[in-house]
Amino acid sequence: MKRMVSLAAILAAIALVSGGALAQFARTDDAIKYRQSVMFLIGQHFTRLGGMLKGSPAYDKGAFLKGATLVQTLAAMPWDAFLVPGSDKGSQMKDDTLKDTARFKEAAKAAESAMAGLVAASGTGDVSAIQEPFGAVGKSCKNCHTAFRK
Template structure:
């Protein structure tokens, strides 16, 4: 049994370390993946934002759970902006994603950094810390949308 578990764990590690673009059979699959990851991230970010902006009562546990999800989801969509995904379907992605890849990566790295700070602030259990981290995280989202999204 231990041998089987070791084999499964090793296979999972190899699969996880494979290039992300190899995980998508078709460009359309990559587009669905990135859109789904961004959608889920936005849903949980909205819950944190509602608390940070006083639209819903602050609940430290809920804030932390949602901020943790946001931080993890922020790592996922970027590999799905690979070759061929710029023309495979109509999306809100601007061509600059593929022509200004270094700038796009800066924005994705900034979002990952800010969402990590948001999750750390949420762990403090303090609404003021959450508010302080929410603003820069939202600004990071907006900056990327302003530069790389048509909608």
């Protein structure tokens, strides 16, 4: 009985720490594939936005705003998948990432906030106003990768 109680306590603690992330994925591998898929798509679309800021293809307000909004949608998706216990194994995640999830969640929030800034600037249609928030998003990507990616 004691053993069952402590097991339940451990599971509850895991669920609390992972913010219910466990429940969303049938397998740990799915969580890894999920976040890698999202990250690849973010990379593709963010690179396209960067190309447009350099004129290739030519800047187009509607296309840029659509792309930035899509990246914002994608950027809200992957965080839960990173928090699945055990999903640091067999991935590029640094070993200590899941030991302090508050630090990870804060970095994720900063990335989302940077994305919101880019979308807001994209709405102006003024390329010179987009450059700085675009750079801020790139910096938030890099911050996380430096802190949490091998």
